[in-house]
Amino acid sequence: MSKYLDLDLIEINNLLKNKVITPTDLVLECFDRIEKNKDLNCFITLNKEEALKRAKELEKLEITSLTYGIPIAIKDNIVTKDLRTTAASKMLENFIPIYDADVIKKINDSGMIIVGKTNMDEFAMGSSTQTSYFGHTKNPWNKKLVPGGSSGGSAAAVGSRITPIALGSDTGGSIRQPSSFCGIVGLKPTYGRVSRYGLIAFASSLDQIGPMTRNVYENAVVLNTICGKSENDLTSFNTKEDFTRLIDSDITGMKIAIPKFYVNDAIDKEIIDKLDSVVQILKSKNCTIDYVDIDYIDKAVPLYQIIAMGEASSNLARFDGVRYGYSYEDPENIDDLYLKTRRFGFGNEVKRRIMIGSYLLSGENATTYYNKAMAIRNKMRNSFLDVFKNYDLIIGPTATTKAYKLGADLDDAVKTFMDDILTIPVNMAGLPGMNLPIGFSNDHLPIGMQIIGAPFDEAKIYQLGSFIEKELNLDLNPGGDTNE
Amino acid sequence: MNKYIPTIGIEVHVELKTNTKIFSSSKNGYGQMANSLTNVIDLGYPGTLPTVNIEVINTAIKAAHVLNCKIRRTQHFDRKNYFYPDNPKNYQITEARTPIGYDGYVEIEVDGEHKKVEIEEIHIEEDTCKSAHRGKVSLLDFNRAGVPLIEIVTKPCISTSMEAKLYLEKLRELLFYSDISDCKMEEGSMRADANVSIRKSVSDPFGVKCEIKNIGSISNVKLAIEKEINRQSKLLDSGETFKEQTRRFDDKLDDTVLMRVKETGNDYRYFPEPDIPYIVLTDEMVDSAIKSLPMLPDERRKIYISRGVSPINANKLISNRSLSDYLNKFIDTDLDFMEATNLLLGDISAYLNREEKSIEDTKLTIDKFSDLVKKISDNTLTSKNLKDILDKILEEDKTIDEIIKECGISNITDSSLLNDIVLKIIKDNPDSVNDYKNGKDRALKYLMGQIMKETKGSANPKLVNDILIQELNK
Amino acid sequence: MKDKLTKEEVLHVANLARIEITEEELESYQIKLKELLDQVNTVNEIDDNNTDYLIAPWQNNSEFREDSVGGMLDPKEVLKNTPRKSGNYIEVPVVISNE
Structure with missing residues (x-):
């Protein structure tokens, strides 16, 4: 089997330009890898026929971008015209979208080839890819472990080197946490950086699509492709720039903050130790490292629960068996259609979150909880912004643990959110945040750190990230020999 | 005549006259093939997001202005959550908490007296889709889904069915003239609901309120309110109590009919629409919208x-x-x-x-028109002339x-020519001239008639009259 | 404080969300919803009367769409994913009219 897909994008691009290989070679190699890693269950739907057709079409076109001909995996909550999109739910088991998400248009325009739709937690609700209607995904470093979630299929696809690039979505950590579990680079961009049009909404004020890649540079390249104002998304921003521009520029003297909350007792000691060794490297480059307080950061999880589930309960109301998707076959009347379609179409975690969200918005609760949460969210964001007046970046761990066993914590509604206590504040404040692999645990599982930037300052995240990446020079390819 | 005092409030939904829908670029149209004016946004497809039509905001500013409302400068939309098949997303996007207009009024004239009907608020929202009921099923047409609406809510300050009728007529005239809406009740571009309650005296608290929904014409609103006041009066007379309910007006029965008894407080779970950031109206937007009003x-x-x-x-x-x-x-x-x-x-x-x-x-x-009016004012053209040449x-x-000139009536005001004709007629009708001189007015009319006949009706009658009298009196 | 929600409370929420629940689920929701409530209640303990709400993290200048007609779907496409249809219409089990 060829190994072109292990090369970096620049090397692949040169081979394509010199006509050593064609996009078809890359697509075929990718599907070989998909076949070989079938047991990981990274994909819900494959797109082989169309991908090969697209590869042939591309061969007639001029090579204009670094991503030309590169296979990409797309999280299955991003709608793709004529390609089944399920959000990992029975509700959309047979749903064929009739339009493309904004990011899909950009992906296609830049010459990338969509090879399939990746597994995820149902409607992105979960942190382990175990709530999927299509079965769980396995961690490429150890098949008994979860890949993280909700973008677990995308993380495992890139982690196992099936595809060099995947798209994920992140509402409370759904790109960064699985990236940390699978040893890849995953960025949640600033809220508004990437159009959400065509992303099946979980929590509208928190959701953001982002790139998941093998290294920092390629992450920046993909963000270059997918970012920008869309006339379809009023919350998107016009901020075209080259995100690779600061990569390789000197980080000496950078001012970096670590929230005190990010080094608490709930976090695995191995993770804190790895972060410490990074801190030592940064100090050796004369970086300032200070520990800071951020208002209400310890309340981020309950605030998130109120806002995310409130919004979710409304966003998922449209799945009612009337216009598309699963529909209960033999309803007695309209209410029966609603009640049974939603009973049988949604999985337990999704139903639980809709129930909670509906409850938190009902009657007086809207004022007691939701309005209050919005006000405190505002204060927390402002506190983050205050930190960025004095510091270039914030760092901390991405997750409190390394990848854990499949089957754990599936039914613990409170515990599932604790996975995300370090990632949720970033969504709440609308900031960009990235997972960067910084080493391995004793049992050789990837450990990640989080780099958080000021709004719209992804370039600086990439600057620091690529510096640490080069210093550490980790071998992040799990290869075939995973510990079973 | 009635021993109870009615209190009436009116809610009117008006479809705005824009090219496109409020949150999508589908055509805002009526009477087209079912489901032909829609896109994925109107259908509430997964992943879709709303965008805000600038003309909806401009039109709503105009409405707020002509209804004498204060205009709110910072607004946001809310989601009103409820399941219903005509509600594609199962939430409706509406300005529940920050209506664009508030504290306004419409002035009406009741029996020669001026009265201000107070407007509580005007808010912007999206219309639902249309459903038609066929036996065991309902058929949905999404052409109307997302058509922009404003809802105009009065305070409970209307005291008679006549005031309600006058208010609606005035409202329709205002909105129609401001190019805000077609206001066609028969096509549903204007829809009225009336809230009616009665009480014995103004010092009593308001009575139990009944809402009559979607009344199809202004005259039916008047009728429905009268019937409802009667119904409630009879109930109170007989000592019965009743619950808040929603009724509709049945024009075949000529009466209001129960639709449903209201549940205790609908739980719509309002929260701010996160897909639409705050809308901030600039002075420029407000001024230019108002300036564009006819x-x-x-x-x-x-x-x-x-x-x-x-x-x-x-x-x-x-x-x-x-x-x-x-x-x-x-x-x-x-x-x-x-x-x-x-x-x-x-x-x-x-x-x-x-x-x-x-x-x-x-x-x-x-x-041409100003020339025409001038020529009629100064008698250059007679009404007979006008009839002959108007089509042209x-x-x-x-x-x-x-x-x-083309029609040969360019010389009729030529007084010398008319003079000749008058003299000819005088000469030809000596009897009539004598009659006139003997004080018989009829003779003058006869002579006039003869002259007009001679000129085929195209002579300037005032001029003819003057010349004739002048000649007869010589 | 009570340690679980009443059945009526849970049924009310299930009805708002239009999710049919079993007797078993009802009982488990009575407890689970309460657990979550206790957790989110810590937000309520924050003494803060700020009413400056954050709707979206970053406020764009108000941006609007020009009022010109764009692409629309063919009725065939509208009905492509529809479970029940009749002619050009989407069909649903009967609704009691409120019109």
Whole structure:
């Protein structure tokens, strides 16, 4: 089997330009890898026929971008015209979208080839890819472990080197946490950086699509492709720039903050130790490292629960068996259609979150909880912004643990959110945040750190990230020999 | 007549006259093939997001202005969550908490007295889809889904069915004249709900309120309110109590019919729509929307009457928007409005009705019309002349003078020519001349008739009269 | 404080969300919803009367769409994913009219 897909994008691009290989070679190699890693269950739907057709079409076109001909995996909550999109739910088991998400248009325009739709937690609700209607995904470093979630299929696809690039979505950590579990680079961009049009909404004020890649540079390249104002998304921003521009520029003297909350007792000691060794490297480059307080950061999880589930309960109301998707076959009347379609179409975690969200918005609760949460969210964001007046970046761990066993914590509604206590504040404040692999645990599982930037300052995240990446020079390819 | 005091509040939904829907670029249209005016946003497809039509905001600013409301500068939309098949996303996007207009009024005239019907608020929202019921199923047409609406809510300050009717008529006139809506109740572009309660005395608390939904015409609103007051009065008379309920007006039964008893407080779970950031209106937006408003009916009425048009004709003009707009082009000229109005409502209207045309479709340029009015005012043209040449005036590019010349009636005001004709008639009718001189008025009429006959009716009658008397008295 | 929600409370929420629940689920929701409530209640303990709400993290200048007609779907496409249809219409089990 060829190994072109292990090369970096620049090397692949040169081979394509010199006509050593064609996009078809890359697509075929990718599907070989998909076949070989079938047991990981990274994909819900494959797109082989169309991908090969697209590869042939591309061969007639001029090579204009670094991503030309590169296979990409797309999280299955991003709608793709004529390609089944399920959000990992029975509700959309047979749903064929009739339009493309904004990011899909950009992906296609830049010459990338969509090879399939990746597994995820149902409607992105979960942190382990175990709530999927299509079965769980396995961690490429150890098949008994979860890949993280909700973008677990995308993380495992890139982690196992099936595809060099995947798209994920992140509402409370759904790109960064699985990236940390699978040893890849995953960025949640600033809220508004990437159009959400065509992303099946979980929590509208928190959701953001982002790139998941093998290294920092390629992450920046993909963000270059997918970012920008869309006339379809009023919350998107016009901020075209080259995100690779600061990569390789000197980080000496950078001012970096670590929230005190990010080094608490709930976090695995191995993770804190790895972060410490990074801190030592940064100090050796004369970086300032200070520990800071951020208002209400310890309340981020309950605030998130109120806002995310409130919004979710409304966003998922449209799945009612009337216009598309699963529909209960033999309803007695309209209410029966609603009640049974939603009973049988949604999985337990999704139903639980809709129930909670509906409850938190009902009657007086809207004022007691939701309005209050919005006000405190505002204060927390402002506190983050205050930190960025004095510091270039914030760092901390991405997750409190390394990848854990499949089957754990599936039914613990409170515990599932604790996975995300370090990632949720970033969504709440609308900031960009990235997972960067910084080493391995004793049992050789990837450990990640989080780099958080000021709004719209992804370039600086990439600057620091690529510096640490080069210093550490980790071998992040799990290869075939995973510990079973 | 009734021993109870009614309290009435009215909610009106009006579809705005825009090209596209409020949150998508689908056409805002009526009477098209089912589900042909939709896109993925109107259908509530997964992943879709709303965008805000600028014209909806502009139109709502206009509405707030003409209904004398204060205009809120920072607004956000809310989601109103409820399951219903006509509600594609199962939430409706509406300005629940920050209505664009508030604290306004509409002035009506009741029995010669002016009364202000107070407007509580005007808010913007999206229309639902249309459902038709066929036995065991309902059929959904999403063409209407997402059509922009404003809801205009009065305070409970209306005390009679007549006031309600006058309010709705005034409201319709205002909104229609401001280009805000077609206000066609029969097509559903204006829909009214009435909240009615009664009580014994003004010092009592308000009685139990019943809402009559979606009444199809203004006259039915009046009727429905009367029937509802009667129904509630009878219940109270007999000592019965009743619950808050929603009713509809059945025009076959000529009465209100129960739809449902209201549940205790609908739980709509409102929260701010996160897909639409705050909307902030700039001075420029507000000013330019208001500036673009056409002249409103009350001001038109005032101007017409001040320029000699009778109140009846002024109202007739206003009820014909295109004629009123046409006449308004002459406000800054010294055109004789009385004569112009007679012409517009008379021969010109007759022509337009017959030909099923609007005045804008004719060749009646501003210059031609003002020339025509002048020639009628100074008797250059008789009404007979006008009848003969009106079709030509309206259908041909020629000037009035050219048409007059072409039809051979250019010389009728030539007094020397008329003089000759008068002398001829006097000479030919000595008996009548004698009669006149003996004080018989009829003779003068006869002689006039002869002259007109001689000139085939195209002589200027005033001029003929003058010359004739002058000659007879010689 | 009570340690679980009443059945009526849970049923009310299930009805708002239009999710049919089993007797078993009802009982488990009575407890689970309460657990979550206790957790989110810590937000309520924050003494803060700020009413400056954050709706979206970053406020764009108000941006609007020009009022010109764009692409629309063919009725066939509208009905492509529809479970029940009749002619050009989407069909649903009967709704009691409120019109």
